[in-house]
Amino acid sequence: MLKHALEVLDLLDRPRTSGRLLADHLRSVLETAAAETGEALPAGPKPEITVTRVEGHQGGTDFVKVVVPGSRGKAAGGGAPTLGILGRLGGVGARPERIGLVSDADGAVSALAAAAKLLDMYGRGDVLEGDVVLSTHVCPDAPTRPHDPVPFMDSPVSILDCNRNEISPEMDAVVSIDTTKGNRLLNHRGLALSPTVKEGWILRVSDTLLGVLETVTGADAHVLPITTQDITPYGNGVHHINSIMQPCVATDAPVVGLALTTGPAVAGCATGASHETDIAAAARFAVETAKEFGRGAVRFHDAEEFARLVELYGPMKQLQAAAEA
Template sequence: MLLRQMLEIYDLLDTPQANGDAVASLLRERGADDVTLHTISTDRGSTDCIKIIIPGRTGKTVGGGSPTLGIVGRLGGIGARPGLIGQVSDGDGALAALTVALKLAEMHRNGDVLDGDVIIGTHVCPDAPTIPHEPVPFMDSPIDMATMNEQEVDERMDAVLSIDTTKGNRIINVNGFAISPTVLKGAILPVSNDVLDIMTRTTGHMPQVFALSQQDITPYGNDLYHLNSILQPATATPAPVIGVAITVEQVVAGCATGATHGMDVEETARFAVEVAKSFTAGHCSFYDEDEYQRLISLYGGFERFQTPGNAD
């Protein structure tokens, strides 16, 4: 269970004074030795980008060859002050990712060391702006998507889980979380059976998968509709990416307060920890390599969908 870790992180985030330094201090205190912070300011405000590396027993950080999992907590901001008081729904991506970081740090200190490294990236902003979006408003961010990807997506990641609140839509209608098909270098691939098995085990329910359109995996800024930013990390890496959407039955705006469901966030974080254990040990595949190579041999590469395309 990760309830204690989630509540500790939540208490740090649900305040107008929320910042990366406080989160980093807690993580270092609990066993995370490699924590970096970058504060980025723009004319829309500032945010603290935080990256945590939990080394594996035979991970790349110690010269080993075990695969590295990336976990991205994707969001615009954890709060929309001064217009709204309290943590917004959009902040659940950061809450889940940082809960994972705290749990893995404590596990590492206690001797439960994973085989490979895990890299967690997100950002902390308690006063982000909002923007219009259908069917409900989105949270905006002080930094643009390219900067966010630059800070949170690491070239050392061999696969990525992108965790994002995904409640402002009409296509995912469950309380809990849902996963996406695997996205790899511009291609939408079949859903990973290994990841489905982990989801079933951790939730005790049949797995939930949400639909993707081709537009959803293209970069922001091309004037195409996107479900949200959950698959934007896939535009910035050659590694396979799976979206992990924290969901509800009814449409809820990303800027809504009082909309964080603790058990759903805990379940999402616990799932991510289990994927990290299995993937870094080489027991979980995000896609079928042979099938992917066959797809490429038949139809060519899809990397153009990782670019802005022909837009001026």
């Protein structure tokens, strides 16, 4: 996985990087893996890699989407669940203000490295049971904006554009990977898992996902503290830790955040702040979760307990609604 992370880092850390450049790389990973086996790709639906250019109020970005079909996934007419893996960020670079790959890029690198690994596995004949949909966006010249306690990366497009292009209705659960270093809530370098969020409810942390995290890091799991503010839509005038939980406002599927964290607060627009081994660990978490979720060994939430909460206290979907102007 570290090899895939390093290759993606190299492709993203350039002023003219693009979604097309990364898509071409991912296709070559699949083709090379298949060529090494000397056999045809597995029967059934084939992986799909698409790039969509979206222009916003502060520039444009390329959304990269990868669909890796499973042996019993929906694409093949099966019933295995589909996992969504999202790399959340404002941009991979902040040129011309900052030269180089910014800390905010870690989520994109993790998602693209996970996509490369899954495509490599598929080309070699290791097909998961469920479909996996991975998405992120590539922008080398995103703006920055003030934030407490350290500056944030902004995005050339709105969070609505991100959710619209990255979240698919077929996703039965979502892992949102995001750099979460600009805070004083979790002073630990590595990875942290958020509680599961579903339809406005902050639920308990998934024990099975904690197990996956401990397996891939070889260390005790850390949990990212989130608040009700963090799971409400951007633009409502309240403080958010960052955009890690924003997918939860656009889907009824359970969402967890996988945060790449540090000890001190590090600005999202800082360069030289990406830790390659942490990125590789985040990508491995995504791949291992995809394996286990597709075969039913990982649960993001307890469906019966969630239904009981709604029965007792009512729906909380109002927290998913954007604030009125």
